[in-house]
Each structure stands twice: as C-alpha cells, then as structure tokens.
Amino acid sequence: MGRADERRARQRGSHRGAPKRSSNAGGTASSTASSNATSHAGSATGGRTGGKTGAKAGGKTGIRRLFTWKKILGTFFGLCLLVMGAFVVLYLMISVPKGNAAAVQQSNIYKYSDGSTLARDGEVNRELVDLDQVSKGVRMTFVAAENKSFYDDAGVDFKGTARGLVNTLSGKGKQGGSTITQQYVKNYYLTQDQTVTRKLKELVISLKVDRQKSKDAILAGYINTSYYGRNAWGIQAAAQAYYRVDADRLSVAQGAYLAALLQAPSQYDWAVASDTSKKLVTARWNYVLDNMVEEGWLSSSKRDGMKFPVPKAPKGAPGMEGQAGYMVDAADNALMRQLVAKGTADDLEEAATMVKAGGWTITLNIDRKKQAQLEKSVKGQLTSKLDAKKRDIDADVQAGAVSVDPKTGGVVAMYGGVDYVKHYTNNATRSDYQPASTFKPLILAAAVEEEATTQDDQPITANTIYDGTSKRPVVDDGKKVGFSPPNEDDVDYGDVTVQTAMNKSINSVFAQMGVDVGMDQVIKTAGELGMDVENVKSVPAQTLGTMGASPMQMAGVYATLDNHGRKVTPALVKSVEHKDRTVEFPDAIGEQVVSREAADTVTSVLTGVVDDGTAKTSVRDNPARDGQQVAGKTGTSDCNKSAWFTGYTPKLVTSVGVFGEAAKAGTTRCGEEKPVKVKEFSQVTLQGAAGGGRVNGGGFPAQIWATYTFGVMGDTSKFDLDTDQGAAVRPSNTPTVTTPPTTPSNEPTSEEPTTDPPTSSAPPESSPEGTPSSEEPDPSTSPPPSSPGGGIELPGDPDDPQRDE
Template identity: 75%
Template sequence: MGRAEERRARQRGGRRAAPKSSSRAAASGSVGAGTTGTTGTRASRRAAASRSSGKGGIRRFFTWKKLLGTFLGLCLLGMGAFIVLYLVIDIPPGNALAQEQSNIYKYAGGKTLTREGDVNREIVDLDQVPKPVQYTFVAAENKSFYKDAGIDLRGTARGLLNTLSGKGKQGGSTITQQYVKNYFLTQDQTVTRKLKELVISLKVDRQRSKDYILAGYINTSYYGRGAYGIQAAAQAYYRKDAKDLDVAEGAYLAALLQAPSQYDWAAASKTGKQLVKQRWNYVLNNMVEENWLDADKRDAMKFPVPEDPQGAQGLDGQTGYLVQAANNDLAKRLVADGSANDMDDAKAMVDAGGWTITLNIDKKKQAQLEKSVKDTLTSKLDAKKRSVDGDVQAGAVSVDPKTGKVLAMYGGVDYTKHFTNNATRTDYQPASTFKPLILAAALQEDAKTQGGDPITAKTIYDGTSKRPVVDSDGNKVGFAPPNEDDRNYGDVTVQTAMNQSINSVFAQMGVDVGMDEVMKVAGELGMDVENEQAVPAQTLGTMGASPLQMAGVYATLDNHGKKVTPALVASAEHKDHTVKFPNPIGEEVISREAADTVTSVLTGVVDDGTARTSVRDNPSRDGQQVAGKTGTSDNNKSAWFTGYTPGLVTSVGLFGEDAKTHAQVTLQGATGTLPGKGRVNGGGFPAQIWAAYTFGAMGKVTKFDLETDQGAAVQPTETPTPSESPSSTPSDEPTTKAPTTSAPESSPESSPEETPSGEVTTSEPVETPSSPEIELPGDPDDPQTQ
C-alpha cells in the first residue's frame, strides 16, 4: 500500500497509522477480521473517552485556584460591604433610656433622703471611682481593653453565628462593644444590631479615650436591685458612694454584670453563691496577672458580703414635700442664673434627672418636728368622730437665723395623701402675726402718733374696741375693727397691746405710720406684698402668707435686722452643671435697734400674753428666752404661732381646708377638746407644737443680745386695764362688709373663748375688710384649755 493509501486509511479509521516498522504483510492480512476488530476498538475508545471527559470537567470546576479565587472574592466583597457600612453608619446619639437618671436628695449631713426618677441611676465621672476599682471591671470583662481596637472579631463572629442559628445571646464582646450596645443601641439579638455594634465600636474607640469608654460602660450597665450604674449599685449593695468602694467590693460589682439576678447574694441559691464567688476570684486573679493588684493583698482579701436590699424609697410622709420644695427652688435658680428661659424649661431640666441636690434639712430636727406635730396634734384628730378633724392641715418651717438654712419643714400629714405643701402655701391669712411688722415700720420710720408722740413700746394708745381709725387731720378713714370678744382695754401701752393682740391699737398705728410705709417695710422683711393694697385692713394680716415666709420675716428680726431669706437647698450639682445659690443672709433692711426692740416687745407675748400657757409655762423651757406672736384669722380658718430663740426661728400654721373640695373652712371644734367646741387659737395647738419642737431641738439655754432699752425683755410689762363690757350685744352670725367712709357695722360672732384673764366669755368679734377682696381676720389669740 502506498503512502496515499495509508493516509486515506488513517482518515477513515480516525487514528494514527501503524508504526512504519509494521510489515505490510501484516497490514494486508485478512480483510474481514481487520474490519471487525476496528469496529469494536472504536466503541471501546468512545466509552473510555466519555468517562475521562466527565472526571476532567468536575476537576476543572473545583480546582484549588478557583476555590481560592472564590474565597478571596467573597472576602473582598465582605470588606467592601464593611467599608460601605463604616462610611454609612455614624455614631448615633445616646438612647434615652441610657441617659435617664434619678435625682438624688440628701440631708445636710450627707445621708441620702431619697431618689426620684423612673431609672435608679446617678452618672459619676471616672475620677469618682478609685483606680483599683476601675481595674476590676476590666479584669472581669476585657483584659485587653487598654490595648485592643474596641472589637473582638472572634467573639463577634461567634455571636453572629449563634444569632443566625437561633442560639440566642452570646458573650465575648469587648467593654467598648458592651458600652456601645448599652448606650447607643438596644439589647436586640439581630444581625443588623451586631453589625452596627461592630462599626460603631471601631469608631468610638478611635474617637474617644479609653477612660471615656470605661466610664460610659460602668455608668450604663445594670447591676440588679433596680440599680443602673456604679453609683446606684454601690448604694444598693454597700450603702456607700462609688468613691468609697474598695477593691473587693468593686470586684463583686464587676462580677455581678455577668448575671445580676443570679449573683445577688441576698437572693442567690447555694449554687449562685458558689458561682459568684468563683467569678469574684476570677476577677481578682486576673488583676494580679495584669499587675493591677499585689498578690499578697489579693490573698488577704475576704469576700465582701453585700448588705441586704432596702425597700424602695418613695415620696411618702414628709419626703415628697421636701422634694417638691427643693425642685421648685432649683428651678427658680436655673431661671435666675440664665440656665433656663422660664419655669417650664427649668422644671424640664430638673425632671430630666441626674441632679444631686443637698438640702439644708437637719435630719434630727426634721424628725423632732414631725414627732412634735404628731404627738401634739395629729394623734388627737379623728375624722370618724368629728368631721372637722378631717379638715385640719398643719404646716411648719424652722430656720437658723444666723445662716438662713431651713433646718426642718413639715408639709402635711403625708405627701401621698395631701399634695399641697402646707409649709409653702400662701393662701391663708397670717392674722396677728403681722402686727410686729407694723411696730417694726413705726420704729424704723421714727413714726409718731396723731398727738405727735414718738411710737415706742411705752406709747399710750386707746384700746377701745371698734374705735374709728383717724388720719393725721382727724378724719375717720372708714375702718373700726373690733377687739377679740369686742373687749375694751382703754388706754394701754404698745407693749400691752402686743401682748394682748389688741386690734384697735395696731389699726390706728398702721395709719399713724402710713400704710405705704408699713407695706414697704413688710416687703423688705420678706412678705410678698407686690400685689397687695396699702389699706388699713392689712394691719390685721389679711394678705396671704406661708410658714416659710413668716419664718423668714421673724428670722430677720432675730438677726438684728439683716435680711434672712430661708434657704432649703444648700447645693445642686449635675454632671454637666453646678448651680450656685445666693447667700441667704443679706444686708440690713431695718436698723438693729428697731429689730431688737420688736424682739424685746415680743418676749412679752410669751411671758405675759397670748402664748403664756403653751410656751411660758412649758416644763421643758428651762429658762430659755423666747419671743413670738400668735395669730388667729377670721372665722378661725387659720391659727398661727411664729416664735424664736436666739438660734432658732419656727413658724407653725394650722389651716382649715375641706377634705373634699379644698375650700377654706373653720377649724372650730377640732379634736373636740375645746370648751363649747371653741376656737383653735394661735396660742393653742400652734404654740404647743412650737414649744414641743423648739425645747426638744435647741441645745443650751440662751439669751437675746439686744441693743435696745425698750420692751418686755428689758422693762416690766404693764398690765392692761380693761374698761366696760361691750356696748352691743353680739349676734350669732357674723356680718362682713367693706366700709370705705364709715365705721363697720359688723357684730361679733358668738363663741365661748378663754380670755387672757382666764374668764370664759361668749362673744367673738368679726373684723371688717376695707374692700370686698380682703377678708378681715379676728384676733382671738388667747391660750386655750386643751
């Protein structure tokens, strides 16, 4: 066969020609056999080729190069996606819950009065936490905290996988990540939240210091017992501030964060106690390993068993009144210093929380005042027997006249039962407790009588009941107030008139001084007279006033004429704001001689006047010198005693308030112990409360340092000389009119009452206002038999 034929044979057979070494004879063998063999071989080769082609295709698809490329591609895709997330996700503002704090209220001595707010948290700066205590949290949660970039990739990946697989919460996050979760995000276990946590943690770590992050972490974490943040936790578990924690205590609080409920020693099971002890040891051992704690000190440490949990402190009792008054004072100060635009803004700032407000309240004196009110008054009230007993409200304020500090405040029976603070309310008349201000104005202005005589403690006035008041020209001014029981005293000294609270004398004195001058001096001493009319009826105390105001007025007298503005709040601090309060002691508003003379005169009210039974004869007095004034308003709607020693001024007020409608009503017949269901006078319960409190709260016995030659403190008190009996017969019902040009035509109200001489009478005057808006009070201030 030639070469051409061989080539054609190869083309037909689809294979290479036989090697040239093969003999042509063999190639030209039996044609039949060769044909059959060629067909079988061709089928066999096609099957083998098919098998070889299948294996080669899989290998070509899953080659190591393609797998590596795919992996790198996914990594690049993931990195690209993360970069996009990093660029898109910003550090958000802190969530509202993480920023909520309670306000902390403290007594003057530093002990906590209460906390107010939905979240028990008080954020503290990191420098308020001892450095070794800071390390306990790092040792417990994230030893590499000071070195890492804020994230734990393995822990985060594990958390993501568990989230995707439905296994729930997974630890392993860094302190930075936990802070970001607490402060910026939520506790939701989602892939989206995990990714955000990762990105924000990286950014926070780059933009904030480690100390900032650690402070945020320990202030936002939950420690159990309702305590958020280390300060609240320190108080909840060890009754101390965070700054006073030691390492062992800090290690326990750090250990708590892993399982607050399970590890709370007071509620933990036997297993829980074992676990928290193991966790506590783990924390301390890590500190030694990191050279944050000396090994010998660590070996000497004992497990610090926490205090038992306390009941939640609320606003019941007097606490709510103190908190309410403190908040109001702080809000006013925020407006005054420009921190807030108005009271609404200021109150919102206070309600936002985070304030530590220290009050001037003395814890012991506060307890003494509460006890005095209870023992003397509230324990005797029984609204089931006498409906009037349910209408009795008491308020009191005690002030240090040398510092202006409010040392005690009684706002009512219970803040959760009666929300109005009786110590600060100004809707009741102070009645005859206003009379000393008239005398102060007379002395300050060197005023004279109609006859041209200087007004002093010895000046003689006509004490006739209903005597028409006249001006400097001798003209009647349309005001002629009756005395108590319509009693006529004839000519009496100013001292006697103060002792017996003679209305007719002080009504005329007010006109002699000039009512404009009287109101001016009253305002300078501390009364709120801005919207009050300068009319003769004001001489009987017809304006509204509070025990807080009256305590300030009398404290100014006690302080020799230097203005005293009662201060309830000593300081208010916020993490971002410290408020400065003005000095409660101001400049001299009346001369020392005028102030001291009034004080001297007021000692006569106690020793020879309307407060003698409750105060002078109190067995606990022990020779203590006292000045004060009683007051009982028209229809017995209020009764007062404001008195003072050289170191303590206290104003006590009783108010008749309908328990349902809150309208002003009479106090008459309260406790059912008064003769003939008589009045509740200023010389009765108010003076008794005052004496029980003052003589129990004061220290050593003291005397007034007075620069005056007038008044009962330096001269004997003259005895009043009553004149004839009332010329008119009193009616059963009072008539109140508003004369402007003529004497009043009102008749006294019938009510048995003990007079200064001890005689029980059956008539009771009702004074007349000078205008329809002003209710003229009577002045039955005599002590009563209880």
C-alpha cells in the same frame, strides 16, 4: 481755541470750562490770551476751591461712589448665597441622632445636711401610647394649640426660628414660633440648652425628620415626650395626673386643657394656679377650641356645649411618702428658680425639664434630728388628737411648719403635711392663708424704723398708750378712714400701752398704728423683711394680716428680726452637683433691711407675748423651757380658718400654721352666719377640731412650737438686744400718753391714763425667763375691774387656749 484744543482740555481733566470760541477770526487771539490769563489766576486759588468746585462739577461724593445701589444689592445677594451655602453644608453634615429622651434619664439624689441620703427620685412618670389610642379630637387639640399648619408645613417655621436665633444672640431669651416637629426634635433628639448651635441643629434635624417620618408619628412623639407638670411626662401620665383616666378616655375638652397646659405647666396647673393664671389658662383653653372650630375640626354646636374641665386634685408620686416628697418637691422648685435666675434656663418650664432629666445631687440644709423632732411634735400635739371618724371637722385640719437657723438662713426642718402621697399640697410653702396677728410685729418694726408718731405727734414706742376699744374708728389727720376693726371676742381694753396691745393682740391699736405710720411704709417694710407684697394693697385692713403668707415666709421674716435686721431668706438647698453644669446659690443672709434698734425693739416686745400674753400657757409655762428666752407672736384669722405661732430663740426660728381645708365638698359656717356650700380643698373653719372650741394660735401651733423647740434647743441662751424698750428690758422712761382722736363708745371708760407703767406691761414684773402670773378674768363673766394701784387691769386673753376649755 479750536475743537481739538477743547477736546485736549477736557482730556486733561481741567476743572475750568473751555473758553467760548469767538464768533470771528479776529477774536481768536484775544480769546486765547484771556484764557491763558484766567488759567494762571486759577492756579493760585485752585488749592482752595478746586476740590469743591470739582465735586459740584463731577456730581458724586466719595461716600456715594462707595455705597451705590448696585454694590448694596450685590452684597445682599452675596450674603444670601453665602448663608444658603452654609446651610447646605450644615444640612449635609448634620444627621438625625438616636433618640435620647429615655436613654439618658438619671436619678436625682437628695441628701440631708450631714450627707446621708434623704430620697432618690429617678423613675420617669411616662407611659408611651400609640396615636390610635388617642381620639382624633384630642389629637387635634394639640395641633390647634401649637401649630395649625402642622399637616401641611415642612416641619420648620423659618421666621420663628430666625427670631429665636436673634433673641438668643441678643440675650432676650426664647420666643414662640416653633412647630410641633421642632418641639418634638428638641424634646427627643436634643437638649433644652438655648444656644445658637442647638437651634441650628434643631432646624436641620426637623427638616430631615419631617421627610423621614409621617406626621402622625411626629405628633405621637410630641405628645408622648412633652412635660405636663405634676411630674407627668407624656399624655398618658398627664391624663392620669389631671383627670384620673387613660389617654383613650380623654374628652376633647380635657384634651384642650392638656394642650393649653403645655405652654406653662407650672403656672397653669389648676390646683396651684393663682386667679390670674386660672384666667390665662381658661383663655388659652378657649383659644384652642376656637381654632378647632375655625379649622373645621370641631362643630360649633359641640363647642358651645363644652364647659371648662376642672382637673382633679393632684396626688403625690409613689416612693415619696411622708415628708420626703414635700422636701424633694420644694428642693426641685428652689433649683428651678435658681436656674432661671442665673440664666441657665429661660423659664420655669425649661428649668423643670432640666431638673427632671436627672443627674443631680442635691444636698439640703435639713438636720435629721430636728426634722424627726418636728414630725414627732406635730404628731404628739395635733394629728394624734384628730379623729375624722368621730368628728368630720378633724378631716379638715392641716398643719405646716418651717424651722430656720437665723445665723445661716438654712431651713433645718420642714413639715409639709400628714403625708405627701395623701395630701399633695405643701403646707409649709403654701401662701393662701392669712397670717393674721403674726403680721402685727411688722407694723411696730415700721414704726420704730421710721420714727413714726401718733396722730398727736407722740413718738411710737413700746410704752405709748393707745385706745384699745373694740370697733373704734381708725382716724387719719382728724378724719375717719372707714375702718373700725373689732378685737377678738369684741373685747374693749380701754387705754393700753403698745407692749400690752402686742401681748393681748389688740386689733384696734394696730389698725390705728398702721395709719399713724402710713400703710405704704408698713407694706414696704413687710416686703423688705421678706413677705411677698407685690400685689398687696396699702389699706388699713392689711394691719390684721389679711394678705396671704406661708410658714416659710413668716419664718424668714422673724429670722430677720432675730438676726438684728439683716435679711434672712430661708434656704432649703445647701448645695447642688451635676456632671454637666454648676449651680451656685446666693447667700441666705443679705443686707441690713431694718435698723438693729428697730429689729431688737420688736424682739424685746415679743418676749412679752410669751411671758405675759397669748402664748404664755403653751410656751412660758412649758416645763421643758428651762429658762430659755423666747420671743414670738400668735395669730388667729377671721372665721378661725388659720391659727399661727411664729416664735424664736437666739438660735432658732420656727413658724407653725394650722389650716382649715375642706376634705370634701359640703357646707360650713362662720359664727352665726348662714351655712355656705364649699368645694373640696376650700378654706373652712377650724372650730371644734379635736373636740375643742376655737383653735387659737396659743393652742395647737404654740404647743407644737414649744415641744419642738425645747426638744432641740440645747443650751439656753439670751437675746443680745440693742434697745431700751419692751418686755425684755427694764423701761427707762414712763409711758407716753396719746389722746384717742375719737371716743366712739357711748359710755366713757372709768380708767384714766396714768404716768405709772401699767400693771399689764411686761417686766419689771416679769423676768425674761417668765415668772408665772395669775390668770386674767374672763370678760364673759365679769367686767374689767379697776386696778387698785392706779394701773390698768385688762380682760382675759382672747387668744388664750384655756378660754375654750
């Protein structure tokens, strides 16, 4: 084949290489013939091998031809040009709107369950101040906290905004990164909605505002429009709310706290912050000041001399006097949490901005008549008896209460304190005091639910006998666990049934029972019933109720028991209306969290506390009871810092707590311990309040409960119980004797366990309505006598209020 033939072969796109040309003329013919033969043979197999061979010969596959570097780069630059073009269009189309932060403010209206108005909260707590009224040092704390490049940037953090857009599209919520200008634009010109459209508007308007206004004007707008918590909008209101000074009197250290506060006002408010939150805001405060030193805005010597400026205690807002402020504040918090839960707001700070913007009509489950009766009961049974001029201790007494309908979960009445303006903290929802022995029923609930057994494998029932000796070491699998709790007044009870142990609130019995059940299971059951146990350790000491709890929580726990084990989450808010959005609240009645048998057994046992236990004087013998069946439990915490009674009828559950809170800094003592210096609002003893001795759960709390409940209960009712155990029903079996795993006392007790029901047990001797019984002897004057009938006579009730009279 000549060169022309080879060229034509290549042009035809033959997959075969051109045949080699012979080195002599004679070979040309034979070469051509060979080539033709090969061509024919190849045509037979070309369908199978031609494509593959051609790919190898041709070099690039179809995918590689489609995605070349040139095409990828071209597409990338094309998209960039498209985005830039779209941004130019947006920049031209979007103009800076008129400021709307103050113009669109509306009132929030709060209503009772019957539709009548409870309160109207519409005045925004804000006073605008010029930047020259704020010292330069304080100004720079905000710059150091939020945007160190504020005076040099163009008003936008493109990287942070891009991250925010991506997170919004992916549903991850918002991220930090906005400049001070962007935050000011969001506060003053736009809404708090987390949408792509709003973020794009924020970006464009921020660029324009940065060109139209001076940096000082933007900074002034930012610190005047931001929300600082405590219903304070703007730096002037914040200065008054946290330090009781005007903005021009703030120190750099105080300004750094306010600047740090903006990251999370609800979480970082020192008055209500948890220990973790206090550490976080302190770290944030240090971060702000360190940034100022780094930028040269604060000298190292002044920085080193600064101490954390603890804010003043909060004060209630004007117009929210009495109980109204507590209910409004609690309703706002409930709405905020629901906005976050539904994804309408990304966090509580954003939700607070939405709620405080106004326009809400919030109807509560509060019943006007029950609310009035609860307030009247607290005044009549407690606050009217306090006189701080005669007794300093009386100024330290605080009360809180929550009443819940167990069938609906609605909070029908709430007492937050003497006056929202005088005492800002809501005693009904605070969870910093120990619930003490009101926790004991939860241990029994866990025991029945899990069909737990004692150390010698006896089922735990209302009739199981435990050793009630004070300070008896708790044992697990034959080994001491290092916990030996004393009973109240260090009283030794000897062998008692679980029913009697609940009636008398015997610590040693329930400490051992908790270990028998398993503390992990006890804490789990407590959480299922409604207690906040997220950070509670599963240790035997928790059997004494040493974790924190609120009257709201305890009312929910006991309402779940009252509702036969179906979860009740107390609901203050009944419904919410707003012109721009709809917010639905979940059903307050949830799923079955413990069996009906377990819940009803606890209820049955708790009737014994009322009829033959620590609440009998205040509740059983109350002339207004009129045969009403009642279950409940008293509680008195260590050092008498809190006293509780949480009780219920088939129709109403109410938890009452009385707390010792220092009205001012001073000294206090617990028993014979040395005096301890305390700060204002610290927890202190209630001993001696109202001129009496120890404040027990069977005293003021139970008296408040009885006066309230019997004043609003209507027709009497009986519990519908699915159990054969406890004081509310006649026992169908004899007590189960469990041998104490250890006998720590030097002298053995004279009483022997008996197969007959102990005389101290509840019915059949006590009817459900509660027939009065004789008073038990006081252990301080006489030893526990033996029962002539072979039963077990017990010392007097340590939680009985008459013992201190």
